Amino acid sequence: MAEMRAPARTAVVGFGAGAFGSTLSSGVVPLLFLFYLTEFAKVPPALAGVLLAIPKLADLLLDPWIGRRTDGAARTVGSRSHLIGFSVFALPLVLVLLFVPMEAFPLPIRIFVLGTFLVLQSLLLTVFTVAHTAIASDMCDGMEHRSTLMSSRALGQTVAGLLVTVLAPQIVARFSAFHGGYIGAALVLAAGAFVALGVCWMVVRRVPLRTGVERERSPSLPKALRATLRNKAFYGVALILVLLGTSSTALFSALPYANKHLLKAGPENLSVLLTPIFVALLAGVAAAPWVARRVAPARILGGALLLALAGVVWFTAGPRTLVSMVAGGALFGVASGGLTVLITTLAMETATRSSAAGESLGLYLGVLFSAEKLGQSLGGIVIGIGLDWVGTLGAAPDEPSLQRLASLWLAAPALVLVLALAMVMPLAPRLRTLSDKPCS
Known part of the structure; x- marks a missing residue:
């Protein structure tokens, strides 16, 4: 070819x-x-x-x-x-x-x-x-x-x-x-x-x-799915995608409650906090290809997850001033933008290598987008369960409830990112095999 x-x-x-x-x-x-x-x-x-x-x-x-x-x-x-x-x-x-x-x-x-x-x-x-x-x-x-x-x-x-x-x-x-x-x-x-x-x-x-489709006589869907399980690099990347989606959804799902009860701010303050995150997200997305050409995939993945974790901790547990929270949110946004591009690219690379041997690229991508949606759903579920633990907030919540809310806002997204970071080291050897073959 x-x-x-x-x-x-x-x-x-x-x-x-x-x-x-x-x-x-x-x-x-x-x-x-x-x-x-x-x-x-x-x-x-x-x-x-x-x-x-x-x-x-x-x-x-x-x-x-x-x-x-x-x-x-x-x-x-x-x-x-x-x-x-x-x-x-x-x-x-x-x-x-x-x-x-x-x-x-x-x-x-x-x-x-x-x-x-x-x-x-x-x-x-x-x-x-x-x-x-x-x-x-x-x-x-x-x-x-x-x-x-x-x-x-x-x-x-x-x-x-x-x-x-x-x-x-x-x-x-x-x-x-x-x-x-x-x-x-x-x-x-x-x-x-x-x-x-x-x-x-x-x-x-x-x-x-050009590539990525099965032969005419393809196996049944359950058999084809079982065959994809051999691609451990792909499923490792997909699991990190689940965890990243869970963390970011948990952070944003808890933000309206934190804004009202911890920051004592009105709904308009949400736009003030969210806009820098989205702007930084765009910057991270734009910078990702440049970084990917210069740094090994495992190092980028680990570094970006570490930056995202630092941003979450800064945003949720740092000083509750506008400047500090905007800085923490921007750090999380830049890291998330880079991760969005990197994870999709790595998943494409691992899936394309298997599809070159006759497996369905579409099947792999269907699994990947199921993982993405699963992470988004899990983040909301985590916060829903956590709010039951926090207790009734109401118009004038008591101090223990506010402390539990602050703990939930920090711990839910941060601990999930720690789990994602723990996956990078065992995944690193498999990612090193993704040697790039640029187009002429």
């Missing part, structure tokens, strides 16, 4: 546009959909919580299967790009359907339809994300150049997440005269997603399938 060139600048930008568009099409759901369900779709709060949990369960069960099926579809037509082309239309459409007014229908029908659309959106995101990530292995060889594409992917996700967080509530307010403004906001975000995803498809539409 001929060596490929490094991806052109247009390819890198187009690749990032795909992540930007997919996040525009989905980022409003965790931000506003619970409020929309209870206030406008008239779904009881308990049922609304169940509705939002169902897609996570579907992801955990179906993502590996979907990942493998995307490889089969790509093998049939000779490219993964047709799945990205399908997503150009499917993801914006489902976003709009989620916010179509349906309060006139009976509650069971509303729940069934909304639940179906939520699951459909989640599974379509998996189809896109697997195809989009896997096509990086078709665009270029070598960890150095793939890390550039993964950095572009992470930048697209982060910038879109920031835009949705800042602009979505304002767009809702602008269109508030009709259905609370939610259908108008969905249409605006869907239009932006359509354009960004279309740019991505235009860039990758001629990229042929």
Whole structure:
């Protein structure tokens, strides 16, 4: 197989546009959909919580299967790009359907339809994300150049997440005269997603399938999954991804409670604390490819996890002044940005080496994205259980409850990062085998 060139600048930008568009099409759901369900779709709060949990369960069960099926579809037509082309239309459409007014229908029908659309959106995101990530292995060889594409992917996700967080509530307010403004906001975000995803498809539409699919007579899914267990480097990286997701979700889930009861600040202070983290995250994402070309993977992984741990401790247990907390949060953000790119790149490298022997790259990526979603779910579960231990906070919590809250805010994310750090040393020998083969 001929060596490929490094991806052109247009390819890198187009690749990032795909992540930007997919996040525009989905980022409003965790931000506003619970409020929309209870206030406008008239779904009881308990049922609304169940509705939002169902897609996570579907992801955990179906993502590996979907990942493998995307490889089969790509093998049939000779490219993964047709799945990205399908997503150009499917993801914006489902976003709009989620916010179509349906309060006139009976509650069971509303729940069934909304639940179906939520699951459909989640599974379509998996189809896109697997195809989009896997096509990086078709665009270029070598960890150095793939890390550039993964950095572009992470930048697209982060910038879109920031835009949705800042602009979505304002767009809702602008269109508030009709259905609370939610259908108008969905249409605006869907239009932006359509354009960004279309740019991505235009860039990758001629990229042929090069590797990462199984033979025509492939084994059953359970047998194929058992075969992947031999790739201990991949599962080590995936476990670190679970732990990183658990830590960051726990930190952010506990932050509103700490902001109110420990910092004695209003909701507006959350933006002040979160904005530097996201800005630093962008810096870490942008710097990751440069660092990856100069430092061994295990050293970067260990160093970034150590910086993330230092940032968590500084942010949660350091002086509770604005300057100090912004500095600690920025340190955590830079480390997290670098880790986001590095972990995805390492997972791609370990999976691509196995896929070259006839295993499904899509199956590996399905497992990886299941791990990512598992970590996000576990972080919320950890804080939920921890808040039961903290006790009733109320309007005037007692001192022991405040001390337990402070301990939870520090210990939950920090201890999980310590576990991730403990995994780096035994994983290091396997990561050293990932010698880079850059494109000519």
